[in-house]
Amino acid sequence: MSEQTLQVSVRALVGFSVFPPDILPISRSLMEQGRDAHLARQQESLARSEAMLTWAQTMDGLAVRVSGRMDLFDDSKSPPVIEEIKLSPIEAPTAPAPEHLLQAVCYGFMLCERDGLDSVDIKVCYVTREGQITAAFLERFDKARLDAAFLDLLRPYVAWQKRLLAHVTARDDSLRTLPFPYAAYRPRQREMAKQAYTAISRKRRLFAVMPTGTGKSAAVLYPALKALGQGLTKKIFCLTARGTQRIAMQQEIDRMIAQGLRLHALTLNAKESLCPMEQMRCHPDYCPRAKGHYLRQPDALMEALSTQVWGSAFIWEMSDKHQLCPFEFSLALCEIADVVICDYNYAFHPQVRLTRIFDSLRKLTLLVDEAHNLPDRARDMLSGSITISQLRAFRRESGKLHGRTSGIYKALSQFIKLLPQEEGADYTPVQTGITSLLDALGTGYTPGVMHLVRDLVSLGSALTRAQEALDDYVIMNDAEATKGGLTVLNLNPAPHLFEVTRRLSGCVFYSATLQPLSAMRLLLGGEMEDACLSLPSPFPEEHLLTLHMPLNTRYAARETSLMPAAQAILALFSAHPGKMIAYFPSFAYLRAVGEVLEGLAPDLPLNIQQPGMDEGSRIQFLDAFLQDDAPVLGLCVLGGVFSEGVDLPGKALTAVAIIGVGLPQVNEQNNRYRARMEEAMGDGFGFAYRYPGMHKVLQAAGRIIRSETDRGVLLLLDDRYAQADYQALLPSHITLNRVSSIEEITQSARRFFAQD
Structure with missing residues (x-):
């Protein structure tokens, strides 16, 4: 432990022991004002600004280095004057x-230590x-008083850090002897593990296609943990697009813990899902947990060190015991966790990103699961939108609560007048209006204010980014489509993803559907020096029969396609009545074919996905496939909750039909995306339509074969699967067998299932 050096800033050192007790809303406006106030005061002063100080010694066997910059330092005075600048309250x-x-006192101690002074002011x-002084407090401190104050801050901080370092030592000892969590590697799984370790050790990115059954969670987590134990990284983020995808990673951690691994693993959930209040109002005047939260939190953190897995149940239990905000407590745990399992947002979203982690710690590793989802998610994170109808609805509610003469109501009215504007206009007034409206919204509570604040902040940030990268954004005003409003649309997420990942200690992007790898590497912010790896399916190819029936499912031909699509689905289901799902490009198409199916076979055991199903309805839908052997035909949408991240092994699913090629809806936004991708990367249609469409197709197709013993039939209904551009995106284990009639579907499926 004596060989390690603990480095801490003056701000962090003071903040460990002395802090405001309550959770308070963060005001971006006040932060900007604070920066301006610092600069204004420094510019008008003759003293030196931002002078660096460092102190390094050993305490309790641990080497400690404290550093920071004095706001102002006047060494022309005797004794010298150290000035700490703060924004004045009203x-x-x-x-x-x-x-x-105490921040200034720390600098005083460090200055006396460095220069051998007896005292400082x-x-x-x-x-x-604007830099105008509203209050100033000057006091002389002698060396003894400075020493005492500094050591009073340093001792508890060092004691806490020694606890954390003791855990790191035990963790690394356990990692040195930790075996691979299974008796043997699956085919090519060892190769994936080696590539992941290499990417981390070289601080590069890896892009990998890992089909179902390759054991992707263990293949990426195990080498990352080994790198953690060797000091190649300090923290591992396991990023997912859906909550269900976190389960596999947590199961692998649990398995390794059972084999002797010592570590802290946190599952970080969304703030809305954790808040115990009926209305989420993060203010001590309204939330009893927010009041005094930071006074109670240290005891909870100390207690948490005796537990390895910090899941949802643990967070709730500890938060209730210590009366803490569960989300804020989770964020504190995030700082000391070894592995964090969470949504993409916490690493990539400009407004949600964990700046307390990513801005202070460079030795981070990202394991990005189902990475084919990230480009569209990243574009959403970088975009922003607001409509006049949304603003008017909120103004109406605020008027009822606060009156039409309130500052909130007036600020909303003033902001509404700024929208819509013609494209290409000067959006500076809009950005100024966002700042003013956010300030006004902080003066009183109206239901739904958190969502409006989120949208306003996203819009303001997107406007700023659009001005910095004009080619990668488009600002749209369409009064007819939006009833008036403003949308800032990101057209190229690659620069942002590159910037987020370029200084980290390795990033592994993996998915069963990351084709074409070279193109996805570019879209995900990769460079030519970053490796790509494509693994074949580990399952016997003869266990999957893929039938292709050419059918025009394009929008213009939808009506004429309904009957042949329904007949083809019914033929496959009737050939071997069991568990089957048919996937459609939209709910409208699903409902239309469903009506035809009901006309053809009134007693057909249909199980139909509905828009906006809650968790209970989803479970009930899946139970029809999992709980018994009764035949069922599910009708679902491509890209929906039942086409990805759902495990239906064995007889729970033996056939899948996919209607169409999953292309996103043709609209102005997607066409703008297509044009930008054509300019930036070539094949604009591929990036905007074909690739995301086929990712949805392959995810749905991947529901069939989930183990080495599974067997099933995949039916692809669309003539475009015969085109080279689409066939190039099919993995090697999907071999097309063309059928030209309904009878051929029945006969081929019966022959296949007769081999069971």
């Missing part, structure tokens, strides 16, 4: 806040945004 303070004073200055 009412000027009558005494310095303890955390502000400490000044805490509160200023307006």
